Amino acid sequence: MTIAAATTAFCLSGLFLCNGLRLNFSSIARPTMALTPIKKIAFSDTLFEHIEEIQGDRPWGRLLDAGTGLHSLRWISTLLHEGSTVTSWSAVTADEGMRKSVQSEARGLGMLSDEGSIGTVLIGNWQDEMTVLCEDELFDTIIVDYLVGSIDGFAPYYQDLIFPRIVRHLSPGGRIYVVGLQPIPDKVGNGDDPKAQLVCEVRKVRDACILLGGHRCYREFPADWINRHLARAELEVIETKKFPILYSHSAIVRQINVGRSKLSLFPNKELAESMRITLDKLETESKEATASAERGRLKLGFDYIVAAELVA
Template identity: 40%
Template sequence: MSEKTQGSGTSSPIFQAIEQMQGSLPWGSVLDAGTGRKSIEWITELGTERRTAITASQNMARTVQEAAGDRHRPQDRVLVGNWHSEHLLYGERFDTVLLDYFIGAIEGFSPYWQEQALHRIRPHVGQRLYIIGVEPYVPSEPDTEAGRLVREIGRVRDACLLLSGSMPYREYPSPWVLRQLGQAGFRVMETRYFPIRYRERFVNGQLDLALRQLDQFTDPDTAESMRGYIEQLRARALPMARQKEGLKYGADYLISAEPMADRHRSFEDPLQRFYGQAGEQAGEQE
C-alpha cells in the first residue's frame, strides 16, 4: 500500500482537484507519461509506492531528475523514450497514470499520432487515468480584446516555430478527448474546467520563445520584420496582462477516467490490429 493518501500541499488548483478526485484510493504505482518539472514536483510529494516518468527529451529527463532531487528513490525511474515504440514499458501496468498536457505536446514529437495515444496508454492503466489539457486558443474566434491578444500571441509563436523548422504544439478540445477515451475503452468519471488568466509571464515567455526562433529563419529581412512585430505585440499585451483581470481567456480541463473491460470498447484498438498483422506477416516470412 502507499505511504499516504493525503494531499501534497500543492498550490495548483488542477493538482488539488486530482487529489480530491483520488479521494481515499491509494496512488500506488504512478506513471507520469509525459513528464515535466511541475508534474514531477507534485508527484514526489504524494504517497506513491513507485513512480515512472517518461519523456522524449534528454534535456527534460535531466530537468526532472534535478527537480526530484533527494526524493528520488531506488524504485523510481526517469526514462527517455517515444510512445511510438511498442517496447516502451511493455507488460507494465500502473495504478495511477497522469497525462499532463500530453496530447497537445504530441505534435512536436510524433505528428499525426494523437488518435492513437489513448489506445497506446490504455494497457498501462490499472485503476485511474488523469488527463490535463487546455482548450485550443490559436484557431479560436475570441470576442474580447484579451482573447484576441492571447490568440495573436499563440499564432506568432507558432508561425516562428514553423518558419524555423520546428513543430508547434497542437492542443485538442475536451470533447475530442472525451470521444477518444470512449473509443479507447475508458469510462469517464469526471470533467472539470479551470478558467485561465494569462499574466506577464505568459506574454514574455511565449514571445521570447518566438524570438529565439528568428536566427533559424532563412530570410534575414523576414526575421527582422518579425522581431519588430513581436515587440510591438508585447507592448500591446503587457499592460493588460499586468491588470488585476489579466488576459482572461479560455480554460484548462481535467478529465478523470478508468479502464473498462475490452468488450466495452467502442472500436477495435488499431494498434493491436497492426501488431497482429505484423506478427502474422513475420510468421509467413519465416
C-alpha cells in the same frame, strides 16, 4: 487556475516491473520498505489539487507520469510523504534533455537514491513498438499532463493512438487523469473580453516563428476530443472539469520570447527583422491590455482535467 498551470499550458523504468498479474485496488500493497526521505517543497497547483480531490482516499498505487516534466515530477514528490499510498512511480519522456533535468530534479528531491527508491525516470517514445516502453508493466494511476498537446513534436499524427497505447498499462479499475489546454481560438468569442484577442494574436505569431524556425508547434486538443478518444479506448469518463485561464503580462511575454528565440533560425534576415518588430509591438500591446484588465490579467479559454477509469 494557477499561473504555473497556465504557463505550462500556453507554452507551451519501472523498478517495480509487472509480474504479469493484473491487480485490483484491493490487492495493492503499501510499500514495505521505508521511503527515502523526500525533500518538502512549496508546491501549489489548482489542477493537481483537483486531481487529489477526485482521487480522495483511493490509493495511488503504481503511478505513471506518461509525459513528464519538472512540474508533474514535483507534484509526485509531494505525494511521497510518510504513509503515502504511492507504491511506485515511473516518469516517461521522449526528450533526452528533459530526461536529464527530471532525473537531476528527482535526485535533488531525494526521489531517486542509490540505496533504493520506488521510482524511475524513463526515456522512450510511446509510438515506438520496437523498444516497447513500460513493457509488461501495469499501473493503477496514470497522469497524462499536457502530453497530448506535445505529441506532434515527438510522434506526429499519433494522437489518436496515444490512449489505446497507454491504456495497455492501466490495471483493471485503474484511473487515468488527462490534463490539457483547450486550443486557443483564432478569434475571441462573443462572451470573451475583446482585449484577450491579443492572446490569440500572440499564439499565431509565436507559432509562425516556430514554423519559420523549422520546428514543430504544439498541437493542443479540445476536452471533447479527449472525451471521445478516452471512450474509444474503452475508458469510462467520470469527470470533466474546466479551469479558466488568466494571462498576466509576464505569461504573455514568455510566449513572445518563444517567438524571439526562433528568429536566428529564420531563412532570411529581412523576415526575421520584420517579425522582431511584430513581436516588440505585441509586447507593448500586452503591457497596455493587461494594465487596464481586472487584476492585470486577460481571461481567455481554459485548461481541463478529464478523469476516466478502466472498468474492472
